[in-house]
Structure formats: structure tokens, C-alpha cells
Amino acid sequence: MTSEILRLHELYRSGRLSPVDVTEEHLARAEALEGDLNAFTLLLHDRARAEARASAARYMRGAPRSLVDGVPISVKDLMHVQGVPTTAGSLAADLAPQPEDAAIVARLSALGAVVFGKNNLLEYAYGIVHPDFGPAHNPYALGHSSGGSSSGSGVAVAAGIGFASIGTDTGGSVRNPATWCGTVGIKPTYNALPAEGVIPLAPTLDHVGILARSAEDTHIVFDALTHRHGGRSAAPGQPLRVGIMRLPGAQPAVADRFEAILALLAADGVELKDVDPVPLEAANAALITIIYAEALEVHQKRLASHWSEYSFAMRTRIMAGAAVRGTDYVRARAIRHALRQVWAPTLASLGVDLVALPTLPLVAPPEREVALDEPGGDLGKATLYTGLFNLLGVPAVSVPVGNDPDGLPIGFQLAGPAGSDHLVLDAASRVEAVRGPWTPPPNFKDALALVHTQAQALTHGEGDH
Amino acid sequence: MAPNRDTERMIDDLGRTLGVPWTPQEREDAIREARGLVPLMDLIWDHPLPDPVGGWRLVES
Numbered sequence: 001m002t003s004e005i006l007r008l009h010e011l012y013r014s015g016r017l018s019p020v021d022v023t024e025e026h027l028a029r030a031e032a033l034e035g036d037l038n039a040f041t042l043l044l045h046d047r048a049r050a051e052a053r054a055s056a057a058r059y060m061r062g063a064p065r066s067l068v069d070g071v072p073i074s075v076k077d078l079m080h081v082q083g084v085p086t087t088a089g090s091l092a093a094d095l096a097p098q099p100e101d102a103a104i105v106a107r108l109s110a111l112g113a114v115v116f117g118k119n120n121l122l123e124y125a126y127g128i129v130h131p132d133f134g135p136a137h138n139p140y141a142l143g144h145s146s147g148g149s150s151s152g153s154g155v156a157v158a159a160g161i162g163f164a165s166i167g168t169d170t171g172g173s174v175r176n177p178a179t180w181c182g183t184v185g186i187k188p189t190y191n192a193l194p195a196e197g198v199i200p201l202a203p204t205l206d207h208v209g210i211l212a213r214s215a216e217d218t219h220i221v222f223d224a225l226t227h228r229h230g231g232r233s234a235a236p237g238q239p240l241r242v243g244i245m246r247l248p249g250a251q252p253a254v255a256d257r258f259e260a261i262l263a264l265l266a267a268d269g270v271e272l273k274d275v276d277p278v279p280l281e282a283a284n285a286a287l288i289t290i291i292y293a294e295a296l297e298v299h300q301k302r303l304a305s306h307w308s309e310y311s312f313a314m315r316t317r318i319m320a321g322a323a324v325r326g327t328d329y330v331r332a333r334a335i336r337h338a339l340r341q342v343w344a345p346t347l348a349s350l351g352v353d354l355v356a357l358p359t360l361p362l363v364a365p366p367e368r369e370v371a372l373d374e375p376g377g378d379l380g381k382a383t384l385y386t387g388l389f390n391l392l393g394v395p396a397v398s399v400p401v402g403n404d405p406d407g408l409p410i411g412f413q414l415a416g417p418a419g420s421d422h423l424v425l426d427a428a429s430r431v432e433a434v435r436g437p438w439t440p441p442p443n444f445k446d447a448l449a450l451v452h453t454q455a456q457a458l459t460h461g462e463g464d465h
Numbered sequence: 466m467a468p469n470r471d472t473e474r475m476i477d478d479l480g481r482t483l484g485v486p487w488t489p490q491e492r493e494d495a496i497r498e499a500r501g502l503v504p505l506m507d508l509i510w511d512h513p514l515p516d517p518v519g520g521w522r523l524v525e526s
Contacts, residue, residue: 282512285505292502296479304483315487316494322479323472323499328506334514334523 002432003216005163009067012059019059019070023052023114026072030117030161033444039136039155040117041077041087048072048116055112066224069112072162073221076150077118078125079105079166080197088199089121089133089149092302092309102197104166104208104225111224119152119165123314125173125201126295130311135367138181139441140408144364147177149201150211154181157211159444164212164221166193170201171287172360172386174209175398179411180364182400182441184218184428185211188421190393193225202294204333205287205390213438215399215428222421240427242414243275243352247385250361253404258358261401261412264434275355277346278339280384286339287387289324289332296321336391343392344417354420354427359398359411360385385413395421397428401435407442472499 011017055070077087080098087093108115123130136151138144139159146155150167154177157165167174169187178185186209193208200206212218266272299318360382389396396415412431416424476496515521
């Protein structure tokens with residue numbers, strides 16, 4: 001069993017652990033590590049404790065609401081939480097307490113999860129660290145980037161704070177921090193998870209997603225949030241067929257690890273073939289065009305009234321969207337429409353169920369070198385690997401598969417047709433199985449002590465060695 | 466066909482419309498970033514699509 005959440009659920013059911021104690025541990029851990037990590041904008045002590053007490057009472061009655069009942073889960077601070085402001089990682093945000101939860105937050109609470117904190121992020125999810133919020137620091141190397149825009153989500157999950165985090169992904173913003181922080185991250189099919197109450201970046205490309213420490217945990221949270229139980233991929237017994245997308249520009253360590261995992265998958269019976277299903281450069285250009293146009297539309301009114309509260313880089317980036325003409329935007333959407341029409345038939349005609357590629361071409365760079373701020377620069381290179389699946393609205397998951405010589409994590413990405421979320425997540429579990437056990441960030445092993453204690457308690461209790 | 470763009474004018478027009486109090490450096494950075502977008506947007510005009518006038522219709526679900 002790789003699932004920490006299943007272990008926790010069984011420990012709760014057996015009465016060996018209480019959601020109240022676990023929540024206190026995770027709140028304390030978040031506070032203790034915040035000075036190093038900067039992973040949170042706010043911890044929700046009162047809400048978390050109330051939800052934990054209610055969860056404990058349900059377990060006492062033998063009536064948990066779901067597998068995530070009592071499980072501490074954080075949310076990116078782009079999502080409204082009742083009674084507290086949504087900072088969006090910007091001083092330009094409305095700091096009045098929100099009147100109600102975002103739909104995804106309400107859904108978590110309805111499932112019994114303990115919503116315990118709001119994660120730091122890049123300003124309005126647009127690729128820029130607001131200097132007043134600062135970067136969330138990568139647990140594998142504190143001076144290296146944690147990616148973004150769901151940076152605090154990746155950092156918290158990687159450091160063992162909470163069991164999952166809910167992020168958003170417009171061009172790669174769940175999979176990017178998942179890769180650089182060594183967690184699993186899924187951007188599901190468009191609208192599979194509700195975006196109401198989440199501040200938009202580019203509404204037709206924004207996806208709500210999940211980060212967790214294993215594919216199985218990610219799958220459990222996804223199943224719970226989509227009210228699925230035990231639904232798994234179709235065609236059991238059929239060999240999985242994966243098309244390999246070989247993109248230019250991957251660092252040697254990334255390319256080598258990608259090839260090593262492919263070899264392990266082939267040895268495990270996965271059918272592999274090289275594919276080139278869509279024109280990636282045009283797809284990436286369409287994605288960037290849509291993001292700049294929609295982000296300008298989203299922000300221009302607030303930009304006029306809160307100019308100086310946005311970061312310098314953010315306000316100039318928003319203004320750059322003025323270069324997108326109406327016809328450019330329509331053309332970009334036409335390309336998206338055309339590619340969406342052919343994506344699933346193309347995979348079928350190629351004889352593959354999914355595609356695989358590195359999640360990102362590079363490992364986490366030093367924070368001072370991060371320049372996710374230029375079209376055609378690092379942002380463009382990163383979205384070339386991840387953004388296609390936002391444009392298509394199809395599920396894509398990143399799985400950590402190794403480390404470079406400096407110990408920085410490397411991600412392996414799988415994507416499929418719209419609606420194939422379960423197949424993608426099952427394939428992610430298969431990648432984990434051939435990869436072997438994952439090593440948490442070395443400097444944060446102490447932070448994982450509780451998880452390990454929980455695991456040991458269950459292992460000893462069940463005799464499952 | 467990729468349109469001609471007077472990027473500087475487009476940025477300035479928006480700045481005037483919104484009344485933003487930008488500094489010369491901010492304006493220059495916005496123009497520089499916008500100019501970086503132009504080659505990407507040209508790519509979308511190079512990508513072949515069916516002819517709408519010939520009957521292909523953009524209807525997004």
C-alpha cells in the first residue's frame with residue numbers, strides 16, 4: 001500500500017489516531033517550518049480544529065463521510081475560503097473576508113476533509129513572485145525554485161505538511177511545482193473539478209488540480225471530489241499503450257531518467273511507440289496568446305484602480321496583453337478547437353491510450369535564475385511541455401521519477417483523451433511501481449515523522465510487512 | 466496571414482484607456498514583453514486551418 005490517506009483512514013477507523021491530534025500535528029508542523037519554506041499565506045486554525053472535531057465525532061459513530069474524512073488538505077490561496085480574504089499572492093487583492101467557500105473548498109469540507117491552510121502562490125497565478133509574499137522555497141534545496149504557480153502547494157505536500165493540496169493549472173501550474181518539489185500532481189479534464197470561487201487567470205484554460213505524495217493518494221482525493229468510488233480505467237487485462245513524445249531541450253539528467261523509466265515500463269509490459277500527434281509549437285503559441293488576452297481582460301479594471309499594488313513585473317505583463325488583437329485571439333481559439341477535435345481520434349489512429357513526456361525539460365533552477373517572465377523564454381519552454389494539455393482540456397499527471405546529480409526531482413508526465421483521468425492516474429501508479437520507493441526531501445525527514453509513525457502503527461497492527 | 470502590429474501604439478492605447486500611472490521603465494518593459502509575444506502570435510497564423518469561408522465553423526463546446 002502506497003497510500004498515506006488510506007493508512008490514515010484505517011487508523012482513524014480503528015481509533016488508533018484521531019483527526020484532532022493529526023490536525024494539531026500538521027498545524028504545528030506548518031508553523032514550525034514556515035520560516036524555512038514560506039509555503040502558506042494563512043493557517044486556518046479555527047476552521048481546521050472545528051472540522052477535525054466534527055470528523056472525530058463521525059469516526060466515533062462509525063460514520064465517516066469519505067476516505068478523506070479527517071485528512072488535512074490545504075488549498076492554494078487563489079480559492080475563496082469563507083471568513084478570510086483571498087490574497088492571490090498579491091497586494092492588489094480584495095482583502096475583505098470572503099462570504100462563502102469556493103465550490104472546491106466546500107466540496108472538500110462536505111467530504112469531511114480538514115481544510116487547514118491557504119498556500120502561497122505566484123501572484124494571481126501568473127508566473128511572478130510578488131516581493132511582499134516572496135517565493136515558497138523548495139524543500140529539496142531551499143535556494144532553488146519551487147516552480148509555480150501552485151508553489152506553496154508543492155512545497156507543503158513535499159515537506160509532509162498535510163496530505164494533499166488543491167492547486168490550479170492554466171499552463172502547467174500544478175505539474176510544474178509537483179515536478180520541482182517531487183510530488184504527484186494532476187490537472188484533470190477541464191471542469192472535472194469546479195472552478196467557481198477560484199480567482200481566474202485565463203478562464204477557458206484554468207483547471208483545478210490536486211497535488212499529493214503518491215498517485216494513489218491523488219486518485220483517492222480525485223475520486224472523492226468527483227464522487228466516484230472505485231472507478232478505474234477501462235479494458236482491464238489489455239496492455240497499456242503509450243505514445244512517447246520526444247521534445248527538444250531536455251536537460252541530460254531529465255532525458256536520461258525519462259528513458260530509464262520508459263525501459264522499465266517496457267519491461268513491465270507497456271507497449272511503447274514514438275508519436276508526434278500535434279504541432280506543438282502552434283499549440284503553445286495558441287495557449288500563450290489566449291492566456292495573455294484573457295488575463296488582460298480579467299485584470300484590466302483592477303489594474304487601473306490598484307496599479308501600484310500589483311508587482312512591477314505583473315503590471316507590465318498584464319499590459320503586454322494589449323499586443324493580442326481580437327483576430328489573434330479568435331485564431332488561437334480556432335486552433336484550440338481544431339486540435340481538440342483531432343486529439344482523441346489521433347491517439348486512437350496511432351494505437352495509443354496515453355502519451356508520455358518529461359513534465360518539464362529542466363530541474364528546479366536557483367531562485368535567482370528563475371525567469372518565468374518572458375514569452376519564448378523559460379515560461380515558453382516550460383509550457384511547451386505542459387501547456388498542450390491545458391489547451392486540449394485533457395488530463396495530465398506528473399509523477400516524480402528520480403533526481404539529478406544534485407538531488408533535484410525530475411518529473412514524468414502522462415496525458416490522455418478528455419475523460420481519461422482514471423486511466424492517467426492508474427498509469428501514474430504504474431510508473432511509481434516501476435520507479436520504486438520515493439525519497440522525501442532529506443532535510444525534512446523529521447517533518448514526516450508523524451506520517452511514518454502512522455504507517456508503522458498500521459503496519460504493526462496489520463502485520464503487513 | 467499574420468497582421469502587422471504597431472505594438473508600441475497598442476500598449477500606449479491601453480495605457481491611456483486605463484489611465485495607468487506607469488513609469489517610463491514600466492512602459493518600456495510592457496512593450497518589450499509584448500514584442501516577445503509577436504513571434505509566437507505569428508506562429509498561429511502560420512498554422513493551417515480549414516477555411517471558415519469554405520464552411521469550417523468554430524463552435525466550441
